[in-house]
Amino acid sequence: MSEIRTRFAPSPTGYMHIGNLRTALYEYLVAKKDPNGKFILRIEDTDQERLVEGSIDIIYETLKQCNLIHDEGPDIGGDYGPYVQSERMKTGLYKEYAEKLIDIGGAHYCFCTEDDIENQRKIAVARGESFIFNDPCNSISLEDAKKRVANGESYVIRQNIPKEGTTSFTDEVYGVITVENSTLDESILLKSDGFPTYNFANIIDDHLMKITHVVRGNEYLSSTPKYNLVYESFGWDIPVYIHCPPVMKDEHNKLSKRHGDASFQDFVEKGYLPEAILNYIALLGWAPETEQEIYTLEELTQAFNVKRINTSGAIFDVDKLTWMNGMYLRNMNIDEYYELVKPYIAKAVSDKYDYKNIAKIVQQRANTLNEIPTMITFFDDFPSFDESLYTNKKMKTNPEIALTSLKAAYNVLENLENWNEKEIHEVLMNEVKRLEIKNGQLLFPVRVAITNMKFTPGGAIEISNILGKKETLSRLKQSIEDLEKTAN
Ligand code: GLU
Numbered sequence: 001m002s003e004i005r006t007r008f009a010p011s012p013t014g015y016m017h018i019g020n021l022r023t024a025l026y027e028y029l030v031a032k033k034d035p036n037g038k039f040i041l042r043i044e045d046t047d048q049e050r051l052v053e054g055s056i057d058i059i060y061e062t063l064k065q066c067n068l069i070h071d072e073g074p075d076i077g078g079d080y081g082p083y084v085q086s087e088r089m090k091t092g093l094y095k096e097y098a099e100k101l102i103d104i105g106g107a108h109y110c111f112c113t114e115d116d117i118e119n120q121r122k123i124a125v126a127r128g129e130s131f132i133f134n135d136p137c138n139s140i141s142l143e144d145a146k147k148r149v150a151n152g153e154s155y156v157i158r159q160n161i162p163k164e165g166t167t168s169f170t171d172e173v174y175g176v177i178t179v180e181n182s183t184l185d186e187s188i189l190l191k192s193d194g195f196p197t198y199n200f201a202n203i204i205d206d207h208l209m210k211i212t213h214v215v216r217g218n219e220y221l222s223s224t225p226k227y228n229l230v231y232e233s234f235g236w237d238i239p240v241y242i243h244c245p246p247v248m249k250d251e252h253n254k255l256s257k258r259h260g261d262a263s264f265q266d267f268v269e270k271g272y273l274p275e276a277i278l279n280y281i282a283l284l285g286w287a288p289e290t291e292q293e294i295y296t297l298e299e300l301t302q303a304f305n306v307k308r309i310n311t312s313g314a315i316f317d318v319d320k321l322t323w324m325n326g327m328y329l330r331n332m333n334i335d336e337y338y339e340l341v342k343p344y345i346a347k348a349v350s351d352k353y354d355y356k357n358i359a360k361i362v363q364q365r366a367n368t369l370n371e372i373p374t375m376i377t378f379f380d381d382f383p384s385f386d387e388s389l390y391t392n393k394k395m396k397t398n399p400e401i402a403l404t405s406l407k408a409a410y411n412v413l414e415n416l417e418n419w420n421e422k423e424i425h426e427v428l429m430n431e432v433k434r435l436e437i438k439n440g441q442l443l444f445p446v447r448v449a450i451t452n453m454k455f456t457p458g459g460a461i462e463i464s465n466i467l468g469k470k471e472t473l474s475r476l477k478q479s480i481e482d483l484e485k486t487a488n
C-alpha cells in the first residue's frame with residue numbers, strides 16, 4: 001500500500017471531548033506505525049450553527065500539549081489544502097462534486113420544503129411506522145430539475161439510494177456490517193445554502209486528501225454504507241474503516257460535556273498532566289497484548305494494533321486516571337517537577353519555607369496538581385490540637401506513648417546545632433534505640449505533633465527540616481502541653 005494517511009477531523013464545538021481526543025490519538029498511532037505515515041488535521045466547520053469562537057485554537061493547543069503533531073493542517077499547510085471545510089467550500093468544490101454525482105446517477109435535486117417533509121413524518125408517526133423520507137423529487141427528470149434550478153428555485157441535493165438489496169463493508173473493529181438499503185434514507189449532501197453536510201464533505205475531503213484510514217466514533221457506523229455508495233458511484237477507493245466504541249461515564253451514559261466530565265481542558269485544569277490523560281485514554285477501548293499500562297507515545301506507536309480495539313463501550317474510570325497521573329508525577333525528575341508545582345506550592349505556603357524541599361515531599365504523595373495546596377497549608381497555618389490523631393494501631397501509638405516520645409524528641413532537637421535531615425534523623429533514631437521502642441512510636445507522634453494532621457506528605461524528619469528548628473520546637477512544645485492537659 002502507499003503511505004498511510006489518517007485525518008483527525010474535529011468540528012469546532014468549543015472544547016476537546018475525551019472521546020475525540022482518543023480518536024485523534026488512534027489516528028495518530030495508525031499513521032505513525034508507518035514510517036512514512038501522515039497524520040492530517042482537518043477542521044469540519046460546515047455546520048455553522050455549532051461553531052464556537054476560539055475552538056480552533058483549543059484544537060491546536062490540545063494536539064500540541066499531547067504531542068500529537070500533525071503533518072498537514074490549516075496552520076502548517078500541505079499539498080491537499082485548504083484544510084478547513086468552510087475555506088474549501090469557497091472554492092466551490094463540494095457543489096461541483098455534488099453536481100457531478102447527479103450527472104452519474106448517484107444523487108438528485110430535491111425541491112421539497114420543510115413542510116412537505118414534516119407532513120410525511122406526521123403520516124408515518126400516525127401509522128406507527130418509523131419515518132424514512134420518501135422523496136417525490138426522485139421522479140423529476142434531470143432536465144426538468146435543472147430548469148427549476150436555473151429558475152432560481154430553492155433546492156437541496158440528496159443522495160440516491162437503491163430501493164432494494166443490501167450494502168456491506170468491513171470495519172476493522174466491528175467486522176462485516178451489512179444493511180438493508182431500504183433502511184437508508186436519501187440524506188442531504190448539499191444544503192440549500194450551498195453548504196455540504198458532514199455526510200458529503202467527509203467523503204469528498206477524505207478522497208481528495210488521499211486518506212487511507214478513517215478512525216471515528218461508532219455513531220458513524222450506520223451511515224458508512226451510504227458513504228460507500230457515494231465512493232462507488234464515483235469509482236473511488238473506499239478507505240479502511242476503524243470505528244471506535246464510545247467512551248462511557250458508566251454502563252448507560254456516555255461521557256458528556258453537560259456533566260462536566262468529558263473535556264480534556266477540564267482535566268488539565270483539575271491538575272492532570274496531558275501525557276497521563278493521553279496514556280489513560282489510549283487504554284480506553286484498546287487492550288494491549290501485555291500487562292504494561294504506562295506508555296510513552298513512542299511505545300504506544302509500537303504497541304498499538306487496531307485489531308485489539310474493543311467493540312463495547314469503555315468506561316472512563318477517573319480513579320484509574322488519577323492513579324496513573326500520580327505515577328507520571330512521581331516519575332518526573334525533581335527539577336522538572338519542582339518547576340511544575342512551584343505555583344501550586346505558592347498558593348498555600350509563604351516563601352519563608354524552602355519550596356524545593358516541599359516539592360520533594362509532595363511528589364511522593366500528590367496524584368494531581370490541584371490537590372497539592374490543601375496538603376500543605378499546615379506549614380503556615382498550624383491546625384488545632386486533636387488528641388485522637390495520636391492513637392494509631394499500625395504505628396502502635398497512643399497519647400501516652402506519644403507524650404514520652406515527644407518529650408524525648410524535644411530534648412534532643414533542642415540541642416541540635418546543625419538543622420538538616422541527616423542530623424535530625426540521627427538524633428531521633430538514637431532516642432528510638434534508647435527508649436527501646438519502634439521507629440513509628442516516635443516518628444509518628446512527632447509528625448502529628450508538628451502538623452496536627454492525620455495525613456501529610458513527608459514524615460517527621462522531612463517536615464521538621466522544612467519548618468526549621470524554631471518552628472518545630474515551638475509546635476512540639478505546644479503539642480506536649482496540649483497532650484498533658486488532656487491527660488489530666
Ligand atoms: N467532524 C466529525 C466529528 O467531529 C468527524 C467525524 C469523522 O471523523 O469522520 O464528529
